[in-house]
């Protein structure tokens with residue numbers, strides 16, 4: 584997308600030398616990554632390579648043992664709480680399971696970040712929440728439903744509506760299409776692509792889904808050997824020699840995903 588190409592790329596997230604360790608298990612060591620304004624960056628890697636840990640580290644849910652993380656130029660690990668809060672308002676997160684509050688309706692779930700960060704009248708807040716629900720392609724009836732009354736795909740969309748509640752500039756998504764059937768996943772990919780374009784979002788997308796990578800991402804970052812081993816386009820990935828990258832990007836599933844995209848199926 585727009586900001587991702589050209590010589591003057593503006594990094595909205597800069598991660599340098601991050602080390603994450605749990606007990607004796609070192610998950611990341613000397614990890615660097617940049618995410619550029621307006622791009623959809625797909626983060627892939629084998630199971631346990633620390634994709635979710637990286638996402639959680641950037642959004643402040645996991646404190647790294649070492650390293651520096653800048654978001655919009657601010658050192659988020661060392662910023663005073665008020666400055667951190669101001670940065671947090673500028674991103675939205677969709678966790679793997681949607682992480683909706685089961686005792687709240689969809690509308691109320693979307694209102695949660697608004698209550699926390701915005702001083703709005705209840706009527707205006709409800710109206711704005713309903714706008715977000717419509718934006719992610721849910722019908723108006725969904726507003727008054729509880730998460731347990733929704734399908735998996737609808738729950739993901741509701742989680743996305745909540746992630747978009749504060750009109751974020753950055754969206755973090757952890758496996759958004761996991762557990763969806765192929766049609767639901769393709770619909771979610773289209774939604775993500777369209778929202779990215781219309782809202783000018785920068786997206787940090789953790790995924791295993793090759794179709795999602797092909798359909799939505801501008802760039803891909805591969806986690807392996809405790810760091811970001813390679814970043815580049817899908818075409819760049821196909822040319823890599825690393826065994827995991829070859830197996831993942833040149834295997835039959837990857838070929839099928841690229842073939843389907845070339846044929847305009849997604």
Ligand SMILES: Nc1ncnc2c1ncn2[C@@H]1O[C@H](COP(=O)(O)OP(=O)(O)OP(=O)(O)O)[C@@H](O)[C@H]1O
Nearest residue numbers: 605606608610628629630631632633634635636637
């Ligand atoms: N809070 C924690 N305490 C201890 N170990 C953790 C913690 N969080 C993550 N880990 C470990 O860190 C490693 C990386 O986990 P992570 O969930 O980031 O992997 P992933 O790449 O997202 O994997 P998957 O693709 O299977 O979802 C795993 O071995 C996990 O057990």
